[in-house]
Amino acid sequence: MEAAQTIRLATHAMATRFEFVLNGEDPVQLRAAGEEALREINRIGKRFNYYDASSELSRVNREAFGQDLPVAGDLFELFQQCEWAWKVTKGAFDPTIGPLMRLWNFGNDRSQVPSQKDVTLALARTGWQHVVLDPKKTTVRFLKTDCEIDLGGIAKGWALDEARALLQQAGVQSGLIHGGTSSVIGIGTPPNENAWTVGIEDPYESLQAPSWFEKSYLKNAALSVSAIRGKSTTIGDIEYGHVINPANGMAISGPFVSIVEATRAVTADALSTALLAGFHIQRDFTDSTVTRADLFHKIESGWKLKFRS
């Protein structure tokens, strides 16, 4: 039997970097499998891009009001995933919060928190309850004229799940794939190890001295980590992050990190966003595919587990 070899591949998609580390006996076939999966990630990135006016998602946002708009089967599946996550998080994960995101305009300077009037107006345009899916016809319909869907909180995980399926169909049995380091899938295990060990960095420590405040061990499992660092807006002394509580339209502030492990990356992505949005997953929430759902809060003495589902 030939010795295991490792190859690395990367692409830029969804405004971030996706990387693969793949192990196997034949580097030529591994690369071919990896390239197919990367092409698929790029394709998904283009099709589901909220900011590209000509994307499939933008077409849905323009045309789904008042009509049953047929969409491709995989996009419909992704919408169904959104609906599932919206329900189990009691609305904490909501891909229709685009108007609120643009109101807060994260990453750009703002001198004050948006007015309550503007928040109320934006809130009126949000809510997955305005989205109707028909599984028989694979159609989507918006019940509100200015409703729109932004898949930013879930598309990376979806793309990684699709990539994993393609890699496995091509015979890849061991690999670590991630998108922007916040969404990760461990396929099989590394050679001679029991699981892929992923260190979770403290986002409030200097980049020059990275430290792991938690670890995750993945074997055919996905990890999603959310924090408000990175895309945030500081108003006064308060840092507001790019995660919004859909119930009141307020951006999340404070040093929180959510960590979710699940069979599928799309599930982990949705739930980690929901945890950070300040809502507990409903107390009776159980799902055999979710193995960990933690919310950490940083206090003076260090990171404290605030909530565990």
Added chain:
Amino acid sequence: MGQSFTHSKGSVFRNRLSRRSFLKKSSFGTLSGVLASAELIPVEKAHLNTEAQRDEAIPCAVIGFGEWGREISKAIHELKDTELSVVCDHFPLMLRRVQRDFPTAKTEADYRNVLMDDSIKAVFVATPTHLHREIVIAALKAGKHVYCEAPLAHTIEDARAIAVAAKQAKGQIFQAGLLNRTEPQYRSVFGFVRSGALGKANMTRSQWHFKDSWRRTSSSGARTEELNWRLDDSVSLGLIGEIGIQQLDTCMWMNGQLPKSVSGFGSVSFWRDGRAVPDTVQAVIEFPNGENQLFDATLVSGFDAAYDLYFGSDSTIILRDNKAWMFKEVDAPQLGWEVYARKDRFYKETGIALLANATKLDSLGTDPTADDPNAKAPIWHAIKSFADNLNFGTLESIVNYQMAYEATVVAIKANEAIRSGSKIDFLPEWFSIDG
């Protein structure tokens, strides 16, 4: 839907005076004028009323569900003029992917069953190039309208057989996948070039750069071998044939001439995995008017991606990502309109944005580097053109069998020149489908 039509070989839905028939009768004169003048002035064709159209959408089949077959299927699915009725592929995994992507489409493993289905009116052939001949000819014999991917074939003999069959299939549409000829921005630039905006045109430079091994894989060894036909020296036309044909054809179209000779070079410079098909190629295509084309393609570096540059004494036009800009020489005469046009900086040069819909006042303020909400993939426009022809025609295709055959001949010979590192002079009889 599809069952509402009764197939009749060589005719287009003549058993029912449908809205399509009405459109055909009422608009024939207008559209035929558009098509007849297509070589001179590109005109954006009228789009059909999009509502209430699903009941008359053209039932289509796609044969071959590889990466490109999937894009064709997506465009057919999106267009309201067409219905993706069947997708055919002999590999079960691909049919499972079809069922997921397009749950309303039927799947079929044997293309012959697709051709026997009278409800199917149009067939899109997206198999590997060397498998086109048998399927296209059978589809035409079965009375289907056919869209065939470019190149037509990997040999002149096969390409000729397809072109002859298309020529003989009177009343049936045959359109080839030379995408730039139906793409609005390219058609608009064609008008600029033909109206003399370049001054004295002198040369074209085209490139296609993409970092990728071009290798495919599968968990099945036999399937892996089948998937890697592009790296199989006996059937592959290499980078210039499988990819470059689009840019070679565009240059022939803009020049309005067939080339005189082709010189080529190629090497396996990086992906040394046992392949013989070069990962990097260069070619010079010589035209009788001296407006030669320099083409290069590589799988080693993705730098600067893909574009075409049309040079001239007054200006140079760049086409990339289905957008276009003009760069004027300092001593070039004023054209008038460019004062109002949008300008973009490219390092030390200023590009004047050429918008396909520039006559619309509101488009003057549109950033040509931004996304156009109405932008569609080139394949969407190709299929729209095909569907319009079926709805209004049947007329000669904008990309007909002769154009496709000529481009295929150039691609085949360019690949030969690259593989032998030589210059090949084109013989006039090579371009004749009668041999």
